[in-house]
Amino acid sequence: MVDLTQQLGPVCYKLEGFPGQRLRVIPNSVVASAKAHAITDWLTVTDIGYFPTATAHRCHRDTGVAQTIIIVCTQGQGYCQLPSTRVSVSAGQVLAISPGTPHEYGASMETPWSIWWAHVKGLGVRALYEVAGFAEKPVVDVRNVLSIASLIDEALTDLERDDSQRSLIAASGTMTHALALIGSERRLDTSTSVEDSVLAVVDYLRAHAAAHVSRSELAALVGLSESYLATLFHKATGMSILQYQTRQRMTLARELLDTTNLPIRAVAQTAGYADQLYFSRQFRRVHGMSPETYRAHTKG
Numbered sequence: 001m002v003d004l005t006q007q008l009g010p011v012c013y014k015l016e017g018f019p020g021q022r023l024r025v026i027p028n029s030v031v032a033s034a035k036a037h038a039i040t041d042w043l044t045v046t047d048i049g050y051f052p053t054a055t056a057h058r059c060h061r062d063t064g065v066a067q068t069i070i071i072v073c074t075q076g077q078g079y080c081q082l083p084s085t086r087v088s089v090s091a092g093q094v095l096a097i098s099p100g101t102p103h104e105y106g107a108s109m110e111t112p113w114s115i116w117w118a119h120v121k122g123l124g125v126r127a128l129y130e131v132a133g134f135a136e137k138p139v140v141d142v143r144n145v146l147s148i149a150s151l152i153d154e155a156l157t158d159l160e161r162d163d164s165q166r167s168l169i170a171a172s173g174t175m176t177h178a179l180a181l182i183g184s185e186r187r188l189d190t191s192t193s194v195e196d197s198v199l200a201v202v203d204y205l206r207a208h209a210a211a212h213v214s215r216s217e218l219a220a221l222v223g224l225s226e227s228y229l230a231t232l233f234h235k236a237t238g239m240s241i242l243q244y245q246t247r248q249r250m251t252l253a254r255e256l257l258d259t260t261n262l263p264i265r266a267v268a269q270t271a272g273y274a275d276q277l278y279f280s281r282q283f284r285r286v287h288g289m290s291p292e293t294y295r296a297h298t299k300g
Helices: 028-036 038-042 125-131 145-161 165-185 192-207 215-222 226-237 241-259 264-270 276-287 291-296
Strands: 022-025 044-051 058-061 068-075 077-081 086-090 093-097 103-107 114-121 139-141
Touching: 022 145, 028 038, 028 044, 028 165, 038 165, 044 145, 044 165, 068 077, 068 086, 068 145, 077 093, 086 093, 086 139, 093 103, 093 145, 114 145, 114 165, 125 165, 145 165, 192 215, 192 226, 192 241, 215 226, 215 241, 226 241, 241 264, 241 276, 241 291, 264 276, 264 291, 276 291
Parallel strands: none
Antiparallel strands: 022 044, 044 114, 058 103, 068 093, 068 114, 077 086, 077 103, 093 139
């Protein structure tokens, strides 16, 4: 048993393992050979595991590691000390540590965390790291942490089978999905009520695609200022409210063109456009073709 009061070295410490834990470390030679395949060169899982109720879990590395570390907390609490900041990590949050960053992390003594974790490397990791929001801060809140944990579970199961190229490719795809999902599921604001307000606007626009709703009306609907709503909305969707409305109307228009024989004028009106010519210009701008050409184009 390790004395946790001693000076920690560049390794992870725990008592005698955690009941129910799972752990897979891929040999360095296998990791090196993964660069020969385009998919695993994009992202390779080098280490992966699950530590339930990880009492006395501590990990200290003076020079960091060569991979990006992803830790998904599903229960309890923990912490991470980085060169410039110390952050807490709670259930529903994901921690990421970039390669070469000195760090120490561990479980809370009172409520030790349960974590799914992975070390990943490859050409695509930095882009996924940024999409997930870790370039802004090391810990992000996510709406559905169990979906992300489930993906890491799937990748771990693949690698528990063996470290063949087939298993490495499967784990690569699953972890790519997990990191992308963190980006789409992350909360934009620590205030749940604010986050829910933005989601309410998104749901409203989807349900009323053809309606003419102003930004001021939407702001009043959720009790936020127009400018604050516009900022949060753009951060959540990557587009303005007007652009999002247009996308929703175009989605409705495509469905009508694909599934009905309505005249183009009727499609335009149903999608919220009184002027058929303006609708056609908007449709061409979004799709690169006219509504008539789109309808004639073979689908599927």
